[in-house]
Amino acid sequence: MSVPVELQVEPAGISARLSSWRLLMNNRLAAAGLVALVLIGMAMLLVPVLPLADPDVTAPADRLKPVLAAGHPLGTDQLGRDMLSRLLWGARVSVAVGFAATLIAAVIGSAIGLVAGYAGGRTDNLMMRGIDMLMAFPYILLALAIVAALGPGLMNALYAIAVVNIPFFARNVRGVTLGLARREFVDAARLSGKGHLAVLATEVLPNVLPVIVITMSTTAGWMILETAGLSFLGLGAQPPQADLGSMLGEGRAQLFTAPHVSIVPGLMIFLLVISLNVLGDGIRDVLDPRLRSGALARPGPVTDIAADRGSFEPGARGSALSIRNLETGFLSAGGFVPAVRSVSLDLAPGECLGLIGESGSGKSVTALSVMGLVASPPGFIRDGAIYLGDEDVLAMSQTRLIASRGSRVAYIFQDPLTSLHPMYPIGRQVEEAIGAHQRMGRGERREKAVALLEKVGIPDARDRAAHYPHQLSGGQRQRVGIAMALANDPDIIIADEPTTALDVTVQARILELLRDLQRERNLALLFITHDFGVVAEICDRVAVMRDGEIVETGPTGKVLASPQHAYTRRLIACVPELGLGDTFLDRIEHLFKQPKAEAQT
Ligand SMILES: Nc1ncnc2c1ncn2[C@@H]1O[C@H](COP(=O)(O)OP(=O)(O)OP(=O)(O)O)[C@@H](O)[C@H]1O
Numbered sequence: 001m002s003v004p005v006e007l008q009v010e011p012a013g014i015s016a017r018l019s020s021w022r023l024l025m026n027n028r029l030a031a032a033g034l035v036a037l038v039l040i041g042m043a044m045l046l047v048p049v050l051p052l053a054d055p056d057v058t059a060p061a062d063r064l065k066p067v068l069a070a071g072h073p074l075g076t077d078q079l080g081r082d083m084l085s086r087l088l089w090g091a092r093v094s095v096a097v098g099f100a101a102t103l104i105a106a107v108i109g110s111a112i113g114l115v116a117g118y119a120g121g122r123t124d125n126l127m128m129r130g131i132d133m134l135m136a137f138p139y140i141l142l143a144l145a146i147v148a149a150l151g152p153g154l155m156n157a158l159y160a161i162a163v164v165n166i167p168f169f170a171r172n173v174r175g176v177t178l179g180l181a182r183r184e185f186v187d188a189a190r191l192s193g194k195g196h197l198a199v200l201a202t203e204v205l206p207n208v209l210p211v212i213v214i215t216m217s218t219t220a221g222w223m224i225l226e227t228a229g230l231s232f233l234g235l236g237a238q239p240p241q242a243d244l245g246s247m248l249g250e251g252r253a254q255l256f257t258a259p260h261v262s263i264v265p266g267l268m269i270f271l272l273v274i275s276l277n278v279l280g281d282g283i284r285d286v287l288d289p290r291l292r293s294g295a296l297a298r299p300g301p302v303t304d305i306a307a308d309r310g311s312f313e314p315g316a317r318g319s320a321l322s323i324r325n326l327e328t329g330f331l332s333a334g335g336f337v338p339a340v341r342s343v344s345l346d347l348a349p350g351e352c353l354g355l356i357g358e359s360g361s362g363k364s365v366t367a368l369s370v371m372g373l374v375a376s377p378p379g380f381i382r383d384g385a386i387y388l389g390d391e392d393v394l395a396m397s398q399t400r401l402i403a404s405r406g407s408r409v410a411y412i413f414q415d416p417l418t419s420l421h422p423m424y425p426i427g428r429q430v431e432e433a434i435g436a437h438q439r440m441g442r443g444e445r446r447e448k449a450v451a452l453l454e455k456v457g458i459p460d461a462r463d464r465a466a467h468y469p470h471q472l473s474g475g476q477r478q479r480v481g482i483a484m485a486l487a488n489d490p491d492i493i494i495a496d497e498p499t500t501a502l503d504v505t506v507q508a509r510i511l512e513l514l515r516d517l518q519r520e521r522n523l524a525l526l527f528i529t530h531d532f533g534v535v536a537e538i539c540d541r542v543a544v545m546r547d548g549e550i551v552e553t554g555p556t557g558k559v560l561a562s563p564q565h566a567y568t569r570r571l572i573a574c575v576p577e578l579g580l581g582d583t584f585l586d587r588i589e590h591l592f593k594q595p596k597a598e599a600q601t
């Protein structure tokens with residue numbers, strides 16, 4: 001698959017605001033809605049200066065003129081008033097009332113939601129039960145009751161509609177606020193001494209704003225409809241003033257003799273509401289950051305690969321894994337942003353290669369590219385080749401690639417708690433890993449799972465197999481992760497920081513286990529870490545990664561003894577317990593003595 005054309009031509013660094021606008025315009029329905037609204041809006045703004053007849057002047061002689069009658073493009077109503085003039089003036093009133101009600105409901109409802117969600121506890125309970133009571137009434141009935149109490153009239157209809165819509169805002173905003181109020185950045189703001197109001201205004205509100213805008217854009221259409229409903233029943237606009245609902249109500253009596261009197265305002269209501277709604281949906285899609293980043297668009301099973309990537313020969317003969325000139329990155333609204341560039345690696349059977357670099361240097365993206373596991377969208381492999389033996393993974397069919405996952409190349413991830421299913425016993429999960437690639441009976445599978453758990457050093461494996469992930473310690477969970485990786489006898493294991501979440505002693509034992517397994521099964525191990533101590537412990541060779549590129553590679557001992565790149569030296573300097581004692585401290589001193597020379601390297 002290749003890059004969509006509009007993304008290819010787009011220069012990077014385009015402003016976020018502009019790209020939101022583009023996203024909105026890419027949605028045809030939303031764009032059409034916007035165009036319709038702009039046209040209607042302009043007509044309404046121009047109403048006072050347009051050469052229209054007075055909407056309220058009756059002319060009994062001209063009653064019920066049909067559409068396209070002389071002097072009356074949309075005909076006249078039962079009192080001889082010009083329909084076009086009444087339509088435009090009426091739409092003005094309806095829209096103004098609808099938007100005013102939306103604004104009032106948004107301000108009050110959001111304030112309630114913010115306070116309830118932020119305060120929590122009893123305040124939340126009290127406020128939300130009040131909101132629940134409002135919601136328990138059918139809302140048009142509630143609006144009717146409010147207008148009945150206040151008396152008919154446009155302003156009262158406006159209040160009634162605003163009140164019945166407050167719950168929508170309050171509930172939406174409260175839900176989001178509730179999640180935000182317990183997040184670390186809010187705690188941090190509180191700890192920094194900000195008052196509650198300041199925290200709400202500067203930390204919470206900006207994050208809630210999109211929700212408010214979305215709710216507004218999706219309810220504004222309804223509010224116009226509700227205004228029309230109340231006016232239709234005679235509770236809103238009072239004669240002779242026109243609004244869309246009252247025009248509809250007055251036209252009802254002539255529905256059969258002069259249908260245009262009710263159809264014209266009806267069409268206008270339809271047009272207004274539907275364009276508001278499609279525009280609202282478009283705005284919602286653009287504002288939702290999850291939709292924008294493509295996280296909610298279901299990622300494909302395999303990373304998208306450029307159709308026009310170059311051809312690269314595998315590196316050293318007999319490599320288990322050979323990555324050539326890999327360029328993987330992410331498609332965003334601003335274009336393709338590479339995360340790794342021209343990465344080449346070779347991994348021999350039975351060898352352990354350490355891939356080291358600081359956070360964000362592109363280690364995981366490299367590792368995930370191997371089996372096409374970078375989620376697309378937005379992930380995209382733009383160039384390079386990845387050979388398993390002498391077969392190019394990127395040229396494999398999807399089915400073959402998916403079949404190779406776990407059976408030829410297996411992954412071990414950093415935190416097994418997130419990759420293990422919380423609701424299944426671990427034994428069953430190992431069985432599932434076996435069942436994904438091997439056909440065997442249930443009993444046999446169970447035996448094999450227990451054997452694997454024993455192999456990775458889970459004591460009492462047979463009993464432990466019935467335990468759930470949360471009943472295991474972090475080290476044991478990682479052992480289960482390793483057992484699952486071993487389940488189908490892969491040739492290559494890619495371990496992405498498998499020990500980072502563990503304490504030093506457990507880490508040492510897991511490393512020992514990995515090394516033993518690797519020797520015993522002649523596994524090729526690609527070991528990702530940011531800790532040179534770990535590399536020294538287990539890897540034969542090491543590749544140092546920085547900003548998406550490999551800056552240095554060589555046998556571990558050699559790189560440790562004489563790092564060529566300043567960045568490598570700095571990474572090594574981060575490891576105090578390499579067993580180098582004085583020499584090590586000397587090296588740090590040396591580094592600090594020559595900051596200038598280092599900067600030049
Ligand atoms: N889904 C994504 N969308 C956009 N950019 C991404 C995405 N995932 C990763 N990146 C970018 O790719 C780059 C490399 O990330 P990667 O996860 O490979 O780093 P890493 O070296 O594994 O770091 P760590 O040690 O923290 O795991 C980062 O700059 C990151 O911002």
Ligand code: NI
Pocket residue numbers: 363364365496
């Ligand atoms: Ni990573």
